[in-house]
Amino acid sequence: MNFETAGWRREALQGEVVADVLTARRRRRNVIIGLVVAVAALALAAFFMLGRGEEKAAAPAGKSAAAGPRRGGGAMPRVTVVVPGRQQVARTISATGTLAARVDMPVGVAGEGGMVTQVLVQPGQWVGAGQTLAVIERSVQAQQAQQLGAQIDVARADARLAQQELERAQSLVGRGFVSKADVERRIATRDAANARVRLAQAQLSETRARIGRLDIRAPQAGLVLQRNVEPGQVVSSGSGALFRLARGGEMELRAQLAESDLAITRVGAPASVTPVGSPTSYQGRVWQVAPVIDPQSRQGTARIAVPYSADIRPGGFASATLQVGATDAPLLPQSAVQSDQVGSYVYVVNPQNEVVRRDVEVGSVTSGGVVIKNGLSGQERIVLSAGAFLNPGQKVIPARAPAR
Template structure:
């Protein structure tokens, strides 16, 4: 065997030559192939077992359980629910008083109030010129004074005649005549006084006065204007400042409202709410609109302007009924319904009548006793008779 010296990496190493070199290279390829097969075997064992375990785990889960939906249910019970009727309408004076000219009228000399003024009973709102009427009154006062003077003279003459009657200087006939003269003079006094009183009363009616205490709403007269009994309404007042809302309600809602129930009124454009109570329910329903008027009494407030628009919430009473979330109540062509669960957790359709709807939920007027397990979610995806997996939900909303 011959060896040849060859420099590898700066060193002299012997290199095989001759017939042993090919066998050495063959062994190396065999070893490499064996290592590669071993690696492939290890990889197959690792990944193949993981797939089998996953398949076994998947096969261990029953196929039937994956098809039973889980739904949320609740037992609503019965709660006291306040029935609320809502409506719209206009604000107005509860007792509006139109004021015009009560006397013969004339030229307006002064207007003493403005809209929004509070006035007392009998207070002068406007004055009318009375220069001519004042002269007539003075003339009648003079006539009264003359009549009273004549009556005093007649009484004095009668008194003297009665003193002379006992001495025989006058006769009884003279006494009778003087008594009649005295009585006539006193009668003329009363006539003159009555005429004066009538004139003074007419003159007082020239002043336009408030018939009762209250709030001035409108004024349609100015100084210099000629007014008479045909001039119409010069002032409008709200007696005592009392206001009201005239709510227009449907025929059904009117039947649910009673006199004395509380109400809340909110004027348009305002966030303030005013409390009042129903004081009158219209006995007549408009045949065209099928609506009636409910009048709600309100105390005075500057924000309550007659003629304005407002909304009202009328508390028409309370009743005990099941209360459900809106998601629990479904509807279709047959009406409103809910799903309830039987003792085998199967969904059963139940027709219901919906009552008051509020932020708290939907009141069920008819169809539920409150002891049923009612599906509150996912009901739209159920079919009658379908089995479900229920999850009980607390009644607190």
């Protein structure tokens, strides 16, 4: 009897636990459903509130759009147009090329050469005309000069003796002790001695000149670009250029131009040269236009002289803008010119206020805008900006802006 009562109690307790678990699960489910409903209600409230705000903000715009004509059920966009006209625009040519010395002077051995004992300059230094760049050992030549100097002294002594003997003979001719033929022989002896003096002097001058040519000197004032010799090196006339100088430090840009551009480029045309990596542009002028065209590349060279600057290094790369005159053409802001795979174009608003595509040929780009070489007369109404959002044939409401 007691065992049955205990079993019944255990079954009752287990039933109560299961009921409590089910009740807890129902309560949790109800809480989650309540939270979801609350979030949805808040989202709907926010949506309606934002929708009313947008309707209020769009009401004035809608009224103004309703006041204008409509096409296809939508409001026509307002666009700003400009009538560019025609104006004198500087005609420019863009080119690239290599920087170089305007006059590149290679300096080598002018004399017989020898071993270099001193090198007196470094690349980047300025030198004057005739300044010594390097010295070659000259001990042998110095000894030869001393020998020739001694020979001159001997020849002068012989000449003095011959002159004295001639004078004594001339004083004895009147007394009959010396014949006239003997006097003539002494005159010849004196003249030969004087000739030997002059010969020895010429030989000494030649030797001194050769010694002077052992010094490697700058032919003109300029900037040292390269040094290809070191002390101890043996050089000769076949050693090539030991130094390279830029005469007066003058530099140039050898700009490569297309055949058509070279035809309109003239000597004296101003140009702006910008070395690669330099933020500064240097003003120069065309001083030579190539008389020939490369048959392979169909290009020619325009040589632009520029003043010396540390940024202008021979062998470097630079770009140039040449001014080759002026042209009468429309000038548009860059925002008005569009481009695609076909080419450059602008949008023109016709008398019916419809957008029309007009293909154009673009010229140079200046600080004032883009030069239109072909395609426009200058009297059209050109869409100033936002052309990428328009379609050909679309009606618009144009608002004219002053030409730039």
